[in-house]
Amino acid sequence: MTTAFSLTEDQIAIQDMARRFTADAITPFAAGWDEGHEFPRETIRAAAELGFAAIYVSEQSGGIGLGRLESALIFEALSYGCPTTAAFISIHNMAAWMIDRFGSAEVKAQYLPRLVSMDIMASYCLTEPGSGSDAAALRTTARRDGDHYVVSGTKQFISGGGVNDIYVTMVRTGEAGPRGISCLVIERDMDGVAFGAPERKLGWNASPTAQVNFDNVRVPVANRVGDEGQGFAIAMAGLDGGRLNIGACSLGGAQRCLDEAVAYVKTRSQFGRTIGEFQNTQFQLADMVTDLEAARALLYLAAAKVSADAPDKTRFSAMAKKLATDSGSSIVDRALQMFGGYGYLKDYPIERFWRDLRVHRILEGTNEVMRMIVGRDLLK
Secondary structure (H helix, E strand, O other): OOEOOEOOHHHHHHHHHHHHHHHHHHOOOHHHHHHHOOOOHHHHHHHHOOOOOOOOOOHHHOOOOOOHHHHHHHHHHHHOOOHHHHHHHHHHHHHHHHHHHHOOHHHHHHHHHHHHHOOOOEEEEOOEOOEOOOHHHOOOEEEEEOOEEEEEEEEEEEEOOOOOOEEEEEEEOOOOOHHHEEEEEEEOOOOOEEEOOOOOOOOOOOOOEEEEEEEEEEEEHHHEEOOOOOHHHHHHHHHHHHHHHHHHHHHHHHHHHHHHHHHHHHHOEEOOEEHHHOHHHHHHHHHHHHHHHHHHHHHHHHHHHHHOOOOOHHHHHHHHHHHHHHHHHHHHHHHHHHHHHHHHOOOOOHHHHHHHHHHHHOOOOOHHHHHHHHHHHHHO
16 A cells, blocks of 8 residues: 555555456356355466465465465455355465475475465364364364374364365374364375265355364374474464455455445435435445444555554454454344345345355454454453
8 A cells, every 4th residue: 555545556456356357257157156055166276377376375386476465355256146155266376485485495386276266165174063263273183194194183163174185284292272273285086085965054155164083194294384393373474364364354345235235225216205305214324334434444454554564453353354254244243134025035245245154253263253253462
């Protein structure tokens, strides 16, 4: 940003490119993907041709090396058409960035060229059945055996589970707590890797989610990302950016529903005039756009801080994620109310966004955890 209030010419060009791709390749098809529980693999791979599979992977590794603000602009634009598809691409980006930022030359060479092109797709595996918000309590073990780790355990709620090719997985290689956690790249076809049935979800129907099970999976030590015991720090660093992206997905979805509501209230008539002429409707729209712009401003600020590696980046990414996802859900809910009974029908897009955005307040750290992060940072 050249000032606190405007984007640079390059940022505007990136935003416009993502918006055009969304208008052509996502928006016309998103309702069908949701209705048919269809994973739009080819559309996602088409996004990779624009560099969207490796947004903040370094140029040396084949990515486009952008900052977190540019990334937020891209995911906000993509989610205007389908938050589910945008979030799936975000998770792939997070996994690719972890390998690029912390991986050895060997593990980068093995995986990054195919991740950048999306010839292979990546999932991020942290959450377990017994450790969601308390991520440091994870129990998936990785026992060293010569040149391999033997991995056993279960990961829960994994986007791309059973569909994606590699799983950037947090495992316990040492003592209890965060210092005993390491990060491994595990391939779908390794012996002992299995998947649960696809989860039946409220939303995110265009993105498969499943449990991932490891039963004595032999993973080469060369597939470790970072040093032993560094996994928790890697996971948390990834989540700073992931929280910004999911917040941006909420902003894009909320903007779409606000635009839909504005168009609808101009044409829907009751009691002899359009409902947009009623002061109550105007007040509701004013509140919605104010909440949206406030959340957007905080998220862009947090993105700049993460790119700059500012000391307070984690607190700001937590605040931005909380505000953007809370506001996004609220804006979509109010838009649905303006549509009345029609908003509840699948003939209109609002109900899909209402379902898809609801989970954003849970994943990448619940909003209750975001409040814990902020509160603890203020009191330290």
